[in-house]
Amino acid sequence: MDLSYGDDAEAFRGEVKAFLNAAWQPGERRRDELKAYIAEFRTNATGHGYLYRSVPKRYGGSEQPVDVIRAQVIREEFQRARAPMEVGGNGMNMTVPTLLEKGTEEQKELFIRKTVEGEYIWGQGYSEPGAGSDLAAVRTKGELSADGSTWIINGQKIWTSQGMQSTHMFMLVRTEPNAAKHDGITYLLIDLNQPGITRRPIRQMTGEGGFCEFFFDNAQTPVSWQVGERGQGWYVSRTTLKHERASIGSADGLGNQFDKLVELARETGRIADPVVRHELARIEGFVMAHRYTSFRLFSCAAAGEDPGPVSLMMKLALTEIGHEMALLAQDLAGEALLREPAAAGTRGRGPEKWLDQIMGSLGNSIAGGASNIQRNIIAERGLGLPRDLAMQAER
Numbered sequence: 001m002d003l004s005y006g007d008d009a010e011a012f013r014g015e016v017k018a019f020l021n022a023a024w025q026p027g028e029r030r031r032d033e034l035k036a037y038i039a040e041f042r043t044n045a046t047g048h049g050y051l052y053r054s055v056p057k058r059y060g061g062s063e064q065p066v067d068v069i070r071a072q073v074i075r076e077e078f079q080r081a082r083a084p085m086e087v088g089g090n091g092m093n094m095t096v097p098t099l100l101e102k103g104t105e106e107q108k109e110l111f112i113r114k115t116v117e118g119e120y121i122w123g124q125g126y127s128e129p130g131a132g133s134d135l136a137a138v139r140t141k142g143e144l145s146a147d148g149s150t151w152i153i154n155g156q157k158i159w160t161s162q163g164m165q166s167t168h169m170f171m172l173v174r175t176e177p178n179a180a181k182h183d184g185i186t187y188l189l190i191d192l193n194q195p196g197i198t199r200r201p202i203r204q205m206t207g208e209g210g211f212c213e214f215f216f217d218n219a220q221t222p223v224s225w226q227v228g229e230r231g232q233g234w235y236v237s238r239t240t241l242k243h244e245r246a247s248i249g250s251a252d253g254l255g256n257q258f259d260k261l262v263e264l265a266r267e268t269g270r271i272a273d274p275v276v277r278h279e280l281a282r283i284e285g286f287v288m289a290h291r292y293t294s295f296r297l298f299s300c301a302a303a304g305e306d307p308g309p310v311s312l313m314m315k316l317a318l319t320e321i322g323h324e325m326a327l328l329a330q331d332l333a334g335e336a337l338l339r340e341p342a343a344a345g346t347r348g349r350g351p352e353k354w355l356d357q358i359m360g361s362l363g364n365s366i367a368g369g370a371s372n373i374q375r376n377i378i379a380e381r382g383l384g385l386p387r388d389l390a391m392q393a394e395r
């Protein structure tokens with residue numbers, strides 16, 4: 001197996017390293033200074049073609065040809081130098097790719113640059129109290145104003161990550177109550193800072209208040225902020241979810257997490273326990289399998305080939321391995337986890353720091369489509385098995 005990237009990629013790596021040595025020297029700075037320094041660095045890195053490669057220059061990107069090997073080299077070198085990559089979150093992972101694929105010129109001009117620059121922060125307005133796995137059951141209502149220029153929105157969204165910080169939302173609303181379930185939905189963008197919208201934080205078991213629920217009471221958004229055709233929002237939402245699952249399923253970071261688990265076994269003096277060693281070896285097998293599968297996907301992408309059903313498995317595999325690690329960490333850390341009921345981020349540095357990871361692993365297996373739904377997708381689209389009976393009955 002040849003795991004090298006080839007001479008061209010290595011020469012390119014040299015260029016990226018030289019750039020980072022010269023351009024990324026954060027040193028000791030005050031918080032506000034560091035923020036400005038990072039923004040300046042991102043602009044510089046974009047100018048060199050290292051960041052926002054898929055985004056056209058006219059919207060603030062560097063507009064580079066698709067080259068997965070170069071993109072990977074950049075990621076590796078930026079991570080090694082601990083240099084900031086693109087502004088992350090829903091905006092870059094979901095809104096921008098969706099607008100590039102399905103948005104109007106006006107929408108691209110209005111939203112992409114400000115999202116790239118971090119001014120617009122996006123919440124994902126999909127889930128509702130009665131619509132999660134069965135997303136097409138959304139009931140939040142969109143009705144056209146009398147002059148046909150504005151959507152008037154009434155209803156509720158829930159589990160919005162980063163909801164308290166979000167300035168905007170991409171959302172699914174029911175606009176055709178009499179159409180077939182999947183055909184009556186429209187995909188809208190909306191400004192969240194307006195009188196018809198109330199948001200409330202939801203505290204998670206980790207202590208964090210990152211989630212939010214939103215109430216829409218005659219909230220408004222212009223018809224020109226509708227993405228795709230009226231009633232076709234379900235199909236636009238598939239674009240967004242594809243990007244969300246790809247970002248959740250990436251193998252980056254899993255190896256580091258495993259190293260920390262081994263460290264925890266050492267710290268707690270359990271590393272010599274044969275049962276713990278057996279568990280570590282078992283989990284390491286999954287971690288390596290996931291890593292090599294990601295290499296396989298990477299090779300297919302570099303060769304312009306379709307990887308087939310294996311790409312459907314990445315999100316499920318990653319979250320399952322994360323959960324396995326969390327279970328072992330829970331066993332290793334034991335009572336230390338009971339020591340500090342403090343808010344997230346304020347916990348100590350001992351084994352108790354695993355608490356967020358352990359609790360968070362449950363959330364990861366639900367976010368972006370719960371594990372059983374992923375299994376259905378793999379079975380139906382990957383293996384060609386018959387459709388889920390519940391879903392069959394609906395369509």
Ligand SMILES: Cc1cc2nc3c(=O)[nH]c(=O)nc-3n(C[C@H](O)[C@H](O)[C@H](O)COP(=O)(O)OP(=O)(O)OC[C@H]3O[C@@H](n4cnc5c(N)ncnc54)[C@H](O)[C@@H]3O)c2cc1C
Nearest residue numbers: 124125126127132133159160161363366367368370372373
């Ligand atoms: C960390 C996190 C972040 C999130 N962020 C957002 C966000 O920003 N925006 C947003 O809109 N939503 C967000 N969500 C919500 C998430 O998309 C939903 O929780 C998820 O789709 C599941 O929906 P539900 O909670 O209603 O559970 P349900 O749909 O009620 O599912 C409950 C259980 O039943 C199983 N199940 C349901 N239907 C089937 C079936 N047909 N076959 C087999 N099993 C089935 C599921 O697998 C699950 O185990 C987030 C959730 C989490 C945990």
